[in-house]
Amino acid sequence: MTAPLRVMVVDDTITYRMIMKNVAESIPGVQVVTSANNGRVALEKVQRDKLDVVLLDVEMPVMDGLETLKHLTANHPEITVVMVSGTSRSNANIILDCLGAGALDFVTKPVESNATRAKEALRQDLEPILSVIRQKRAGGKPAAPNRIAALGTDRSVRPAAAPVAPAPAPHRTPVRTPVPPPPAPPVTQVRGTGPAANHSAIPHPRPANGRTVKPVAPDLLLIGSSTGGPAALAKVLSTIGRRLTVPGLIVQHMPPVFTASLALQLSRSSGLEVLEAQEGLRLQPGRIILAQGGRHMTLRQGAQGLEVGLNDGPKVNECRPAVDVLFMSALAAAPGHTLSVILTGMGRDGANGVKALKQSGKNYCLTQDEQSCVVFGMPRSVEEMGLSDESLPLDRIGPRIVEICG
Numbered sequence: 001m002t003a004p005l006r007v008m009v010v011d012d013t014i015t016y017r018m019i020m021k022n023v024a025e026s027i028p029g030v031q032v033v034t035s036a037n038n039g040r041v042a043l044e045k046v047q048r049d050k051l052d053v054v055l056l057d058v059e060m061p062v063m064d065g066l067e068t069l070k071h072l073t074a075n076h077p078e079i080t081v082v083m084v085s086g087t088s089r090s091n092a093n094i095i096l097d098c099l100g101a102g103a104l105d106f107v108t109k110p111v112e113s114n115a116t117r118a119k120e121a122l123r124q125d126l127e128p129i130l131s132v133i134r135q136k137r138a139g140g141k142p143a144a145p146n147r148i149a150a151l152g153t154d155r156s157v158r159p160a161a162a163p164v165a166p167a168p169a170p171h172r173t174p175v176r177t178p179v180p181p182p183p184a185p186p187v188t189q190v191r192g193t194g195p196a197a198n199h200s201a202i203p204h205p206r207p208a209n210g211r212t213v214k215p216v217a218p219d220l221l222l223i224g225s226s227t228g229g230p231a232a233l234a235k236v237l238s239t240i241g242r243r244l245t246v247p248g249l250i251v252q253h254m255p256p257v258f259t260a261s262l263a264l265q266l267s268r269s270s271g272l273e274v275l276e277a278q279e280g281l282r283l284q285p286g287r288i289i290l291a292q293g294g295r296h297m298t299l300r301q302g303a304q305g306l307e308v309g310l311n312d313g314p315k316v317n318e319c320r321p322a323v324d325v326l327f328m329s330a331l332a333a334a335p336g337h338t339l340s341v342i343l344t345g346m347g348r349d350g351a352n353g354v355k356a357l358k359q360s361g362k363n364y365c366l367t368q369d370e371q372s373c374v375v376f377g378m379p380r381s382v383e384e385m386g387l388s389d390e391s392l393p394l395d396r397i398g399p400r401i402v403e404i405c406g
Contacts, residue, residue, distance in 0.1 A: 004031040005134045006050060010042040010068070011035075011057040011084065016109070020055055020084065023119055027127050029134045039068030046072070051079050053133060055126075056103075058085045058094050066098055073102035080104050080133050082126075087111065092261040099230045104374065105129050108255055129227075132346060132375065213389050215364040217406040219336030220283075220306075221248035224323030224353070226345025228374025229253070230262055232394055233343070237270035237288070239398025244272060245405050246339075247283035247306070249299065249330075251291040251323045253345065259293040266290070281308045291321035298329035306334060317349040323378075327353025337362045339404055341397065342388075344373040348381035358387055366400060367391045 009020040009032055021032045034049050036042035040063040042054065054072060058065040069081055083098045083106035085091045095106050107125040112118035221244070225232055229252045252262065260276045266288075267274035275281065277292045283299075283306040291297035296316075298309040309329075316322035323342075327350065330338060338357055342350045342365070357363035365388050367379040372394040382388050392400060 002029065002134070002138045004029050005052045005130060005137070007032045007053045007055060007130070008042065008045065008049065008051050009035040009055045010037075010039065010060070010065075011055075012037050012060040016057070019119065019122070023122050023126060024055065024130065026123060027130050030130050039063030039065065039071075042068055043071055046076055046079070051076075052137060053080045053082060053130065055082050055084055058083055058091055058098070066094055066101065069098055069101050069103055077102075082106065082129055084109060087255065087257050089257060089261065092258040093265075095258060096230060096261055096265050100234070104133070105227050128346060213364070215339070215389070215404045216337045216362070218246055218339040218364070218404065220330060220334050220338045221246055221288075221341070221401065221405065222327055222330055222338055222357075223248065223250040223341045223343065224327070224345070224350040224378065225250070225343035226253040226319075226347065226349065226375070226378060228344035230265075232368065232374075233262075233266060234269050235394055236341075236343070236398040236401070237266055237272055237274070239395070240270065240272065240402055242271050242286070243402045244286050244288070246285055248288035249283075249291070249297065249308075249326060250288060251297060251321045251326050253319050253321070253349070254293040256292070256294040259290055263290045277308050277310060279308070279310050283307065291326065294320060296321050296325045298325060299333040300329070301333055317347055319347070319349050323350035324353040328356050331356050331360055335362075337364075339363075339401065340365045341401065342366070342379050342382050343368045343394075343397075344375055345378035346375045347377050350378050351381040351385055351387070354382050354387045355385060364404065365389050366397055368397060369393050 007024055007030055009017050009024065011017045011020060017035045021035065024030050024032050033051070034045050036045055038060045056065045056068060065083060072079055072081055081103045083095055083103045085095050085106055086109050098106065107122065107129070110118035110121040112121055223233070233250065233252065252259065254262065263274045263276040272288055273286060274288045274290060277289050277297045280302065281289060282302065282304060283289070289308055292310060295310045296313050298311065299306055300309050316324050327340065340354050340357055340363055342354065354363070354365050358365070365382065367382050367388040369391045370376045370380070373379060379388070379391070383391060390400065
């Protein structure tokens with residue numbers, strides 16, 4: 001029998017500590033073993049309690065969430081930290097700092113006035129994260145029903161504490177089934193960390209039909225990401241710099257308010273023009289538009305060219321914004337070639353969108369490799385469908401985008 005996930009709740013209000021405890025323990029396989037009212041007390045308890053996860057409030061007296069997180073990632077990297085935040089703009093900025101400092105993910109405190117609905121909203125956000133962590137620690141795949149099943153079958157998770165560069169691994173191509181590909185020309189692919197390792201050697205991917213796939217310079221860059229995405233996006237865009245020659249659109253799974261802060265942060269760190277999506281915003285070469293939290297982003301032909309549309313339609317893959325919604329709208333609105341990129345994330349959002357783009361014959365797809373993902377669910381779902389043309393470590397994706405875009 002799998003041991004329960006041992007959790008500590010850290011919040012300065014006793015009411016919310018009780019709410020979090022009740023919600024967390026309503027999730028199968030989760031046990032809240034202790035709690036703390038500030039970060040300093042939490043660090044003291046970590047020394048004596050064997051913990052798997054800390055649910056950490058952002059704003060607290062004595063020692064706040066960010067400072068506590070930094071201590072945890074430095075001294076207890078085996079513990080996964082999930083931040084708990086209000087929805088103010090200041091909290092959004094702090095959350096992005098926390099994600100960069102090693103937090104796996106975050107949940108927002110419900111704004112529902114009805115206590116029952118508030119608890120259910122919190123559970124819906126928290127359950128996928130805790131279930132993923134539990135299944136990974138158990139060494140298996142999640143079998144939980146309901147929202148977990150809807151999010152996909154793979155939940156390969158790496159706690160995001162203490163970012164460490166992955167050991168060099170071969171640039172591989174996804175396995176294509178049922179027809180095995182013919183032997184490909186040899187490519188330098190070295191495992192390990194020695195000087196012979198070569199991250200610049202990119203193999204020529206071969207699909208099941210045996211023809212060498214060569215990317216065509218795209219008219220549009222499309223990126224999808226989720227858990228672990230903010231840090232991954234920062235890495236990718238910073239390595240692109242100002243060399244992007246086509247418009248770009250990004251769907252990062254995030255609630256409202258947080259995406260405005262993320263767009264600003266990405267713009268500052270990369271030197272690119274990164275804007276949060278607004279209704280009617282026009283696409284321009286070198287401009288990147290980030291989907292607005294809580295709303296689907298679509299692409300359409302406007303009077304002056306391609307522009308963004310926003311809508312509050314039903315969730316797709318339990319997500320809004322959804323990667324599939326953007327990708328499928330791009331297929332309908334943009335007749336040219338596209339480059340799709342699927343980064344770290346929970347679930348399988350993006351797989352059906354890439355499939356639709358592939359059927360046009362005008363799409364090339366990059367996926368982040370398992371070794372560098374925080375959560376391998378989204379890239380794996382694309383690879384298992386035989387849709388990924390190249391699977392690359394995170395530090396190679398930005399340069400490869402520049403190479404393909406020309």
